Amino acid sequence: MDPVPPHLPHENPPELPAAALSTGAVARRLGVSPTTLRSWERRYAIGPATREDGRHRRWTAQDIARLELMCRLTAQGVPPSEAARAAVGASPAGVPAPEPAAVPESAAAPGGPNALPLGEVRPECRGLARAAVRLDAPAVEHLLESAVTEHGLVTAWEEIIAPTLHAVGRKWASAGERYVEVEHLLSWHVSCALRRVRPAAEQLRSSPVLLACAPGEQHTLPMEALAAVLGERGLPVRMFGAALPAEALHEAVRRTGPRAAVLWSQSRSTADRALVRSVAAIEWGLRGARGHSALLLAGPGWGTGTPGPRTERLFGLRSGLTVIENAVRSADHAEPATRTGPTTVTRA
Known part of the structure; x- marks a missing residue:
């Protein structure tokens, strides 16, 4: 491993550019860990040109551009040592520095051919x-x-x-x-x-919010995100995960008496509107004091049509959270007699 040449001291250190970033900020921007950046600096001398007070690394736009090129090259399978030489224009002693054409043409494009289509x-x-x-x-x-x-x-x-x-x-x-x-x-x-x-302590007086994916639906991450946010806010959650069978969904609603039930569908093939109607019709409790859940449909599979009676669409985590909190708040202000525990729940 070649040692990193020491930085020459400046009699009058240059003023720090306004756009210079810390190592942590650059790491987040590039998708690498701060440890990786420090390792690259030690091994390949691809470090910042400026240090604040001689200690803190500060990366300029030019420094970051070199790192971005190195990241693109390594993503294409170029060994880190070669990617670093191409990025900084350096070569082993006695070997001419590579011409610009030596860098793969695809690497000149933002992100290279392996980049994800992110947009703004x-x-x-x-x-x-x-x-x-x-x-x-x-x-x-x-x-x-x-x-x-x-x-x-x-x-x-x-x-x-x-x-x-x-x-x-x-x-x-x-x-x-x-x-x-x-x-x-x-x-x-x-x-x-x-x-x-980490979830906050549950509000013990509240019935849970039920989260499930439609039968056949395997995409659970949006429901996992919603479960985490609701837990942060102290709302009790019952998460049933991927592809919950229809009869199991009915039983879960009947047994838990949820304030709201959220049903996720990623594609139209799993968006069963007959199931929605049957779940929305479920009631529990004693005659004359029946209760029912707010059924909330989430995910692109449900399309843009009218959900139907006792149902509502959710669009996005933030706005969906507001809808759920309003549903819970409305149920909490209902008459206590309309809410019964799971042991007294009856079938619709």
């Missing part, structure tokens, strides 16, 4: 996408944890996590069987990050 998104979203494409599990885990901690779960989901998941899905759809490994790795770590969110 937050820098953290691009960083997460780059880490996922590289299958850099430690970086993905670090970026997800940072996003949830710094922005809160709702913003992290809507502005960072969900756009990246959608981009992976679009890339997979347009590339055949490629990128399936990217989706699986990213989905696994998103699920793990959501389950690490």
